[in-house]
Amino acid sequence: MAREQRVRVEVEGRNVELSNLDKVLYPASGFTKGEVIDYYTRISNALLPHLRNRPLTRIRYPNGVDGNSFFEKNAPAGTPDWVRLETLPAPGSTKGREMLDYVVCDDLPTLVWLANLAALELHTPQWQVDAHPDLMVMDLDPGAPAGLVECCQVALLLRERLAADGVASYPKTSGKKGMQLCCPVSGRQSADVVSDYARRIAGELAREAPKSITAQMAKRLRPGKIFIDWSQNNAAKTTVAPYSLRAQPTPSVSTPLTWAEVQAAADGEAGAVRQFPAVEVLERIEEYGDLLIELLDGGPELP
Numbered sequence: 001m002a003r004e005q006r007v008r009v010e011v012e013g014r015n016v017e018l019s020n021l022d023k024v025l026y027p028a029s030g031f032t033k034g035e036v037i038d039y040y041t042r043i044s045n046a047l048l049p050h051l052r053n054r055p056l057t058r059i060r061y062p063n064g065v066d067g068n069s070f071f072e073k074n075a076p077a078g079t080p081d082w083v084r085l086e087t088l089p090a091p092g093s094t095k096g097r098e099m100l101d102y103v104v105c106d107d108l109p110t111l112v113w114l115a116n117l118a119a120l121e122l123h124t125p126q127w128q129v130d131a132h133p134d135l136m137v138m139d140l141d142p143g144a145p146a147g148l149v150e151c152c153q154v155a156l157l158l159r160e161r162l163a164a165d166g167v168a169s170y171p172k173t174s175g176k177k178g179m180q181l182c183c184p185v186s187g188r189q190s191a192d193v194v195s196d197y198a199r200r201i202a203g204e205l206a207r208e209a210p211k212s213i214t215a216q217m218a219k220r221l222r223p224g225k226i227f228i229d230w231s232q233n234n235a236a237k238t239t240v241a242p243y244s245l246r247a248q249p250t251p252s253v254s255t256p257l258t259w260a261e262v263q264a265a266a267d268g269e270a271g272a273v274r275q276f277p278a279v280e281v282l283e284r285i286e287e288y289g290d291l292l293i294e295l296l297d298g299g300p301e302l303p
Helices: 033-042 044-051 108-116 148-164 191-208 259-266 278-288 293-297
Strands: 006-011 014-019 024-026 055-060 070-072 085-089 099-104 119-124 135-142 170-173 179-184 226-229
Touching: 006 108, 014 108, 024 033, 033 044, 033 108, 033 278, 044 108, 044 119, 044 293, 099 108, 108 119, 135 148, 135 191, 148 170, 148 179, 148 191, 148 226, 148 259, 179 293, 191 226
Parallel strands: 055 099
Antiparallel strands: 006 014, 055 070, 055 119, 085 099, 135 179, 135 226, 170 179
16 A cells, blocks of 8 residues: 655644645546645635635545545544634534534635645535624526526526615536525525525516426426525525535536626527636636625625
8 A cells, every 4th residue: 555645834834734645636637636735725815705704514535526525514533723613503414413613714724724635625604603694695506408508597587686676696606517696695684584585586586487497496397497596595504615626527616707707608608607627717816806705795684
């Protein structure tokens, strides 16, 4: 058996031990753990504000995306003492625990440490620690043969409907097959209120366009339609964070979009919106900056 290779690095004054940097985590593209750590380091200025003060759920792939994976909410054994932990209720915990020690990724050393654990996917709730939701997410899940083009068409309808209530929305890909609209909200209303509003809006659009949209969970109703998943706003649910990698054959990323790109895709422009790989997302940051930065400024109360 090959000996595990370890190296210690200093990241913003913290000592972080890295291991097996040449281990391939994305076999189809040869993308290694070292490249995962490099991506997360280079994207950190845009990513960290969207993780800060939110309990983090990780999906870890210790043997790469073709191997076994596991969800992790609790802090793992050996967590460094400088990693921020928050003991919080765990709604929906499958192990029946009432409280968990969540990792909160506020800084680059924590992000690098997580990347070294092959925590490829980073998922957050719509609320910050000890607070009501400051985000609402409308998750657009296409049922084949519908795809991203149809998601973009529905996203434009959703944008217009939300704007009528004074709610701004910002699009991103999921990094897999669908996309999400992220909406800043006041942080003064409960998750139940936010979820009920999202459900009402999804239901309105489904009634207006029943051939292309569904707001019902039943999978038998989804083929050829876009399912507007309002349930992501439940306090127990998490959504993939902006700029997080996804466990796909290539290292795709949940990528913020411009509305011009969404419109172009809806109009049939090939490739205007797709699941962008990590290298292109780094280039997009250079071009656009963080397209979701306005999510950090708060939003209105929902009617």
